[in-house]
Amino acid sequence: MSAKETQNDTLDTVLDEAAQEQNGAEESAQTEEETTESARYVELVKQAEEAQQRYLRAQADFDNFRRRTVKEKEELAQYASMKLINQLLPVVDNFERAIAASSSNNDFESMAKGVDMIFRLMSQTLDAEGLKPIVAVGEPFNPEFHQAIMQVESDEYEEGIVVEEVQKGYMLKEKVLRPAMVKVSG
Structure with a gap:
């Protein structure tokens, strides 16, 4: 190699x-x-x-x-109304007392006073929960707060003004609970 x-x-x-x-x-x-x-x-x-x-x-x-x-x-x-019911129980108790007292002695004047006191107690309770009546008479008709059931002629009020309240309306805090049933001038 x-x-x-x-x-x-x-x-x-x-x-x-x-x-x-x-x-x-x-x-x-x-x-x-x-x-x-x-x-x-x-x-x-x-x-x-x-x-x-x-x-x-x-x-x-x-x-x-x-x-x-x-x-x-x-x-x-389920239990949302419990607080309100507890507040209304004294009203129920007072109604029972008024009915019992009036049936035993037939004193209708005392019963009327008792019912008036009970109504005020209930109004205070509902007011404390935020229930307010809607002011209607003399106010301009507002379909958000009023339900017109009739239109009437009126010399006292201008056209479109609530003349008469047929059924009270109520607001719960800022919400309409029930509109007022009203008669409106035409």
Whole structure:
């Protein structure tokens, strides 16, 4: 073998070894990259599972909150009138006393005074709860507060003014509870 052939064989061997080292390095880098990607994938799966668990807990908390508020709302509606009923019980007691007293001695004047006192007590109770009568007579007709049942001729009032109140109207705080039934000048 000539020196040139030996040199070429050595060169080929060195090149083969370099190529093998490079392939080994590439495989090592690829294996390392795959390991990194695999670890990243595992981490992302773990984060997704944690997020799913947080979501399910939040959903359960919200469902519990919704059920609790519905129950509280039902209880509030069921017992909302309890305070007013407690305030009206003395009125009922006084009515019972007035009826018992008038039936035993037929004193209708005393009964009328008793009923008047009871009416004032009840009016005070309702007033304390925010019930106010709607002022109608002499006021311009307003369909939000008045319900016209008749139109009448009037020399005393201009056209469109409430002349007579047939049934009182009431407001509860700022809301019309029942409009006043009125006659309006035409």
